[in-house]
Structures are given as structure tokens and as C-alpha cells.
Amino acid sequence: MGHGGGGQMSSELVDHLFLPAFADDTLRQLGDSAVLELLGGRIAFSTDTFVVRPLFFPGGSIGELAVNGTVNDLAMSGAQAIFLSAAFILEEGTDVAQVGAVAQRLGEAARQAGVRVVTGDTKVVESGHGDGVYVSTAGLGVVPEGVDVRPDRAEPGDVVIVSGDIGVHGVAIMSVREGLQFGTDIESDTQPLNGLVAEMLAAHRDIHVLRDPTRGGVATSLNEIARASKVGVRLDEGRLPIPEVVSNACAFLGLDPLQVANEGKLLAFVPRSAADLVLEAMRAHPAGLGACVIGEVVEDHPGLVATTTAFGASRVVDLPVGEQLPRIC
Amino acid sequence: MGHGGGGQMSSELVDHLFLPAFADDTLRQLGDSAVLELLGGRIAFSTDTFVVRPLFFPGGSIGELAVNGTVNDLAMSGAQAIFLSAAFILEEGTDVAQVGAVAQRLGEAARQAGVRVVTGDTKVVESGHGDGVYVSTAGLGVVPEGVDVRPDRAEPGDVVIVSGDIGVHGVAIMSVREGLQFGTDIESDTQPLNGLVAEMLAAHRDIHVLRDPTRGGVATSLNEIARASKVGVRLDEGRLPIPEVVSNACAFLGLDPLQVANEGKLLAFVPRSAADLVLEAMRAHPAGLGACVIGEVVEDHPGLVATTTAFGASRVVDLPVGEQLPRIC
Missing domain, CATH: 3.30.1330.10 (PurM-like, N-terminal domain)
Structure with missing residues (x-):
């Protein structure tokens, strides 16, 4: 003491x-x-x-x-x-x-x-x-001159980009905490994203929204953005970069990978016309090698996030209600 | 959770x-x-x-x-x-x-x-x-233009001012925590000091040092300043504003009031020539009504704080070694 x-x-x-x-x-x-x-x-x-x-x-x-x-x-x-x-x-x-x-x-x-x-x-x-x-x-x-990144700036026509694999930090913590082995070793993705963001802004100044999907995962971040911007978000389930070890662990534990915490990934909402430029800049940075488009902003269902499955069906991606995994960060 | x-x-x-x-x-x-x-x-x-x-x-x-x-x-x-x-x-x-x-x-x-x-x-x-x-x-x-307040700016010729009664927060916490009654009700002195400091700087821009004697009390703050500025500090024990309830409580608990935490008081090191001006400004502010000079900076014993008792004797005021009262703030 x-x-x-x-x-x-x-x-x-x-x-x-x-x-x-x-x-x-x-x-x-x-x-x-x-x-x-x-x-x-x-x-x-x-x-x-x-x-x-x-x-x-x-x-x-x-x-x-x-x-x-x-x-x-x-x-x-x-x-x-x-x-x-x-x-x-x-x-x-x-x-x-x-x-x-x-x-x-x-x-x-x-x-x-x-x-x-x-x-x-x-x-x-x-x-x-x-x-x-x-x-x-x-x-x-x-904040550099001319940059205006805010959760309420998503608009129809924007694409949704993720910087890499999702669910990795959460599953890494669960693996040690619960003493579970998921077949492969998995390490937290914790890393600084300021360098990546600088490259993205250099490629295209007018990025609309950025968010790091930590507690509550991608699902929570996208819902918050959809509500703040009063737009709908449509994800393409087939394009979500979910590593096998994460999907296996989530299947085993009954979790949704979209709700699992990340500590070194970001979501970006970018005008479709700038998407290629931004993606190229991201993939040239170590923190954005796995960057890809996972969805788009739509005028339908403002405030809601929906995903389209490989079979063409659609489901609503909601916020987790309570605590999925306490003390993940 | x-x-x-x-x-x-x-x-x-x-x-x-x-x-x-x-x-x-x-x-x-x-x-x-x-x-x-x-x-x-x-x-x-x-x-x-x-x-x-x-x-x-x-x-x-x-x-x-x-x-x-x-x-x-x-x-x-x-x-x-x-x-x-x-x-x-x-x-x-x-x-x-x-x-x-x-x-x-x-x-x-x-x-x-x-x-x-x-x-x-x-x-x-x-x-x-x-x-x-x-x-x-x-x-x-x-930080306003021209202001340069730092713990290493105390110099011989400065007087040491305290803004009011010392030891009050610590004794208030002890009274409820230990269920002790010290004869009088005592309330924490927690208050913001930014308004008081603004008035002091308006009266005299070149205040050398300011410090709020929280954990470790006046003794710790003065020792830190003496070390940082490589000067001696001499306190006049008879001028220390210690309310009776604080000295009684400290006598009872075997504590030194100089080591008891404050949450709404400050120590100021000010050139002697500016002392009256600063004191006047302090006493005109509700947080500084009890402001008074308690000591001075000397060239002797650099890095040490000494106090002179009413009988002319001198003792060293040291840092408390460990924890006097845990979780005081």
C-alpha cells in the first residue's frame, strides 16, 4: 500500500x-x-x-x-x-x-x-x-486540415471496408482465459492504426467514417454508425474475412464472430469512387494487408444493419444485448 | 457485467x-x-x-x-x-x-x-x-502567455504561501472511515483552484511554483519542490494554519498534520516583493480567504525542508515513508 x-x-x-x-x-x-x-x-x-x-x-x-x-x-x-x-x-x-x-x-x-x-x-x-x-x-x-471523419457521415453510395481478419483479439483472449484450444495458435491483433489511417487519408482526404470495432465487435460499430448517420448498412456475408480458427471457436462457444472484439482493425466508410484508391493504400501498409470491401450503405432500413447470406437470404445484425466476454480490453 | x-x-x-x-x-x-x-x-x-x-x-x-x-x-x-x-x-x-x-x-x-x-x-x-x-x-x-510555473523555479528570496487551513480533507475522510469523532464536524475542503490561480496570476504574472498538497500533504509537496529547485525551505511552525480539529485528530492518531492530504489548497512560491500583492488577490477569492505566508526559501540545506518551532528549535520535515492513510483520493 x-x-x-x-x-x-x-x-x-x-x-x-x-x-x-x-x-x-x-x-x-x-x-x-x-x-x-x-x-x-x-x-x-x-x-x-x-x-x-x-x-x-x-x-x-x-x-x-x-x-x-x-x-x-x-x-x-x-x-x-x-x-x-x-x-x-x-x-x-x-x-x-x-x-x-x-x-x-x-x-x-x-x-x-x-x-x-x-x-x-x-x-x-x-x-x-x-x-x-x-x-x-x-x-x-x-486532426489534419480538411479531414472530417465522423460516425454520422456515412451516406448511400459509400462502401464499407474492413482492414483485415475479424474476431481475432476476442478469440485469442478466450483461448487463454477458458483454457480452450481451437486447433491453431491464435494471437491478438492489437496494433496501432494511426499509420494506416495516415496512408488512407493521403490517398483520399474525404473518408466519411472510421471506427475500430473493439468491444461489441463489427456488429456494434456498424449499428452505431447506421444510427448516427440514419442510413442502412448491407453486408455481404460471403466477403467477411473471418479466419477459420475464429469461426470454429465461435461455433463451439455459440458466439457471432461479428460481435467478437478486435483491437487492431478498422472499418472505413468511403465513397465508392474512392474505394480502389483507399484499398490500394491500405494493402500497402502492414496493418491493412487484408483490407477488403464487406458491404455498402443503402437508403433502405435506416438505422439497421443487414447481411445477405450466400443463399440470398437476409438477416438483421443486431447489437449484442449484454456481455459476451467480460474484460476483453 | x-x-x-x-x-x-x-x-x-x-x-x-x-x-x-x-x-x-x-x-x-x-x-x-x-x-x-x-x-x-x-x-x-x-x-x-x-x-x-x-x-x-x-x-x-x-x-x-x-x-x-x-x-x-x-x-x-x-x-x-x-x-x-x-x-x-x-x-x-x-x-x-x-x-x-x-x-x-x-x-x-x-x-x-x-x-x-x-x-x-x-x-x-x-x-x-x-x-x-x-x-x-x-x-x-x-497556459496563458508569459506564465512559467514549475516545481524547479523556487529560489532564495521567495516566500511560501498556503491558501488556507491544512489537513482538512484527510481528517474528514478518517473521521468517517474509522468512525472517529473529533469533537467537531469536519468537511473535506475539495474545491477547484483554477479561479484562485487566475486571480493570483493577474496580480503577479511571475509566480514561481504552485503545488496542491494532496497525497503526502504539505511535507511531500515542499520536499519535492526543494529537491527540484535545489534550494532549502524553512517553515515557521507557529504560522502554519492547522485547525484545532486537525491537530487534535493528528495527535490522537499519531500523524503529522504536514503529511495529511488536502484537496482544495495550494502552496505558492512567490518573490518576496510580490507577496503582498498576491496575498491580497488570494484573500479576495473564496478559495483563498485563509491565505498566509508560512515560510521562505533559503540557500542553506538545499533539497531539505526544515521547520522552526515556537521555542526556536529546528527539525527536518521529511517525506512520509509509506502510506499514512490509504485511498484518500
């Missing part, structure tokens, strides 16, 4: 674990807040909390999620992340080496995404509260 | 509790991040997490702390807070009415401080993890 009291033990935790992991000159000043120079214009501001269990999983950890989740939320407004804050809630008795490993992974993920961790906070709660480590990050990004 | 899944139940929680409580047009758009217009210049960025127990206490709640804590961290860089993010970790089974009450108090505190809650997040963890409600806030503020 002493490490959270703000006294000498707190400052040891900060000096020995967090400062080396995040390696930032502004953070090192340890002011109550970070003071930073910013050009005028539009900024994006976002926050996310991470309570994933287990802390380390195939393909990532809560450290990568904490960076990529917030960097990606900013990117979904077309913004390039520049600064991050990181606030930790540690459970008393948590192995300090484990906290250090989380901090290291967080610091590395930040460097990979090209974003600086400039301010932070640590609290400690009694053993039996919290759960090892929770992390909240907030992020600041800059 | 369903309320944290990102699906339909999540959106009910957001629509019914958070949006009405925070009443902000940008937040209402529910983008992945808030996009905001900002003039160029220096911004301050800060984050803080709140795990206080109990959630509601005399004089405040975790909602007020979550706003005032971050607004005040920004103010300690001389910045005026403009935008806040709020991220909640809810424990499964927590009374929804209680979550709503926290959100209401948070929204009211934001309006009182003149800051907008523009983005947020909610996660739910299983019953037996977390503890009712944890909140992380991050804040963005603007």
Missing part, C-alpha cells in the same frame, strides 16, 4: 519503473501536469480504461492495449496521436516485476506508435480490490 | 446516466474521440485516478474529487482547464443509482469549475474486483 501513498515509496515506484519505461523528458519533470507546445487547430481528445484479464496474453498485454486502444480511438477521428497520459490502479501485493513488465510493454508500444507518454498517476488499492493492474490512458491528437 | 460489454446495456448506461449528468454537446456525439478547436500555444495535460473510500464523504464525493483533482493539477502549471475526460471502472453489482449520483456530482463539479467533460469510457469488472466506482480523469488546459 505504501507505494500509492504519494510519499517516498511512491517516488521509488515512479523513478525505478515508470520513468525508465516511458523515457520522456516532459514526464521526467514530474510537474502536476505536462506543459506542451501545440500549434493551433483541431485536436482530438480521448480516453479508455483497460481491465483485460489475463494481463499478458498471446500477441500482447494490457500495456499494448492501453496505448493502441487510445491511439486508435484518436485515429478514428482522423487524428494523429501525439501525447498520452497513463494512470495505473495497482492491487496491493501485485508483483512489482509484473507492474514493471506492463510499464515496459506500454512504453515500447508508445514508441512503436510514435506517441509520447507525458503525464501519469499511480494509485494502490487493498489486496482483494482492483485486480493486479488496471490502466487508464487518455490521448491527444491533431 | 452486461453494462460494460459495449453493447446495448452499455449504451443504456451512457444514455441514461452519463450524458444527462455531463450535458455536453461534444460528448453527446459519441465519437471515438472528441474533436475540439484549440488556439495555438502552450497546453497543459494531466491525469489522475480516484479510488477514495467511501465514495461519499462529508463535504464531497469521488465525483468532486475527480474533477477538482485534475483541474487543480492543471492549475498548478498555471493553466486554465478547459476539457476533461472521465473513465469509470464499475464493480458488477454496484447500485446503478449510486453510479448515477457520482456522475451527477462529477457533472456539477465540472460546471462549477467551468470545464467541459467531452469524452469518456466505462468498464465493468466482476463483483469482488474493483470497489464500487473508480474514476480516472484527464484534463487539458491552456
